[in-house]
Amino acid sequence: METPLAVRARGITKCFGEVVALDGVDLDVAQGQVHGLVGPNGAGKTTLLGLLLGLAASDEGHLEILGAPVGRALAAPARVAGFVDGPGLYPSLTARQNLAALAALRGEDARTAGIDEALDQVGLKDVAADRVRGFSLGMRQRLGLAAALLLRPRLLVLDEPSNGLDPAGKRHVHGVLTRLAAQGTSVVLSSHRMDDLEALCSEVTILATGRVVFSGPLGKLAAENRELDYRLLTSDPLAARRLAADTAGIGVVEDAGQWRGAEVLVVRAQVPALDELVARIVGAGVAVRELAPVTSPLEAAFLALTAPQEAGR
Numbered sequence: 001m002e003t004p005l006a007v008r009a010r011g012i013t014k015c016f017g018e019v020v021a022l023d024g025v026d027l028d029v030a031q032g033q034v035h036g037l038v039g040p041n042g043a044g045k046t047t048l049l050g051l052l053l054g055l056a057a058s059d060e061g062h063l064e065i066l067g068a069p070v071g072r073a074l075a076a077p078a079r080v081a082g083f084v085d086g087p088g089l090y091p092s093l094t095a096r097q098n099l100a101a102l103a104a105l106r107g108e109d110a111r112t113a114g115i116d117e118a119l120d121q122v123g124l125k126d127v128a129a130d131r132v133r134g135f136s137l138g139m140r141q142r143l144g145l146a147a148a149l150l151l152r153p154r155l156l157v158l159d160e161p162s163n164g165l166d167p168a169g170k171r172h173v174h175g176v177l178t179r180l181a182a183q184g185t186s187v188v189l190s191s192h193r194m195d196d197l198e199a200l201c202s203e204v205t206i207l208a209t210g211r212v213v214f215s216g217p218l219g220k221l222a223a224e225n226r227e228l229d230y231r232l233l234t235s236d237p238l239a240a241r242r243l244a245a246d247t248a249g250i251g252v253v254e255d256a257g258q259w260r261g262a263e264v265l266v267v268r269a270q271v272p273a274l275d276e277l278v279a280r281i282v283g284a285g286v287a288v289r290e291l292a293p294v295t296s297p298l299e300a301a302f303l304a305l306t307a308p309q310e311a312g313r
């Protein structure tokens with residue numbers, strides 16, 4: 001039998017009075033996939049995540065989670081965990097007590113609920129006995145993730161999980177999410193951080209004013225979309241520039257200046273023309289030391305795909 005999708009949404013519409021927060025949204029998330037939701041403020045990301053968590057019901061459309069249709073009753077579907085608008089925690093309890101309270105609510109024995117493992121996974125073991133009142137935003141986010149892990153979810157839903165995280169915290173969270181996905185848990189998360197989404201997600205959905213303007217693999221944005229500006233560091237910038245000017249489909253961006261103290265060439269191109277240029281540069285005996293998009297493909301697509309909607313608001 002075919003493995004059901006973790007999320008299958010078709011034509012989801014959700015209004016708040018006059019405001020159309022989601023307008024005919026389709027979403028597919030495969031099992032074991034980390035799927036990013038991105039969009040300008042007010043695009044509908046939190047609303048969509050709330051539907052996945054059973055915090056609200058859609059007005060129209062069909063939603064299936066882990067193969068089961070979601071009804072109108074407001075309840076988290078089985079084996080789905082996560083949070084929107086920050087995790088709900090008891091400030092006067094310690095980190096460990098918060099997780100124990102959660103386990104107790106579900107009728108589990110705190111000693112066997114995996115509390116220490118969850119705290120360890122998110123890097124909070126050393127502050128397990130500290131009251132949450134004194135926790136920073138990043139620590140609260142990580143504790144929220146630990147709470148979700150206790151449920152051993154098959155679908156994890158997270159709104160801005162990187163909010164307030166320092167580099168070490170981010171490494172813990174990224175590690176946890178990547179490991180969970182490798183074990184078959186699907187993760188749907190929203191973020192305004194393109195670098196996080198690119199580091200974590202295999203697929204993204206870009207929302208703008210409640211509509212899906214792109215959904216698919218990140219690689220598709222790079223390969224399929226518009227021209228991007230690429231930064232090229234080579235062993236012979238003058239020769240590389242001459243070859244770029246002479247290659248079809250390549251525009252040389254003038255006044256690119258220096259990059260980390262070295263003279264840099266910036267070209268505007270689609271991927272096939274860029275491939276041709278790199279082959280020609282290397283063929284001429286010039287080494288390519290660095291090649292990277294100036295603006296990431298996701299950010300470029302985000303700006304291009306969401307700008308018209310924003311302008312038309």
Ligand SMILES: Nc1ncnc2c1ncn2[C@@H]1O[C@H](COP(=O)(O)OP(=O)(O)OP(=O)(O)O)[C@@H](O)[C@H]1O
Nearest residue numbers: 016019020021039040041042043044045046047048
């Ligand atoms: N409970 C609510 N009552 C009224 N309007 C709401 C409610 N929740 C969301 N909205 C509206 O729905 C639209 C989508 O909001 P949502 O919070 O889902 O966007 P978002 O993409 O998560 O935004 P952000 O990036 O700012 O978090 C917005 O216009 C918002 O004002």
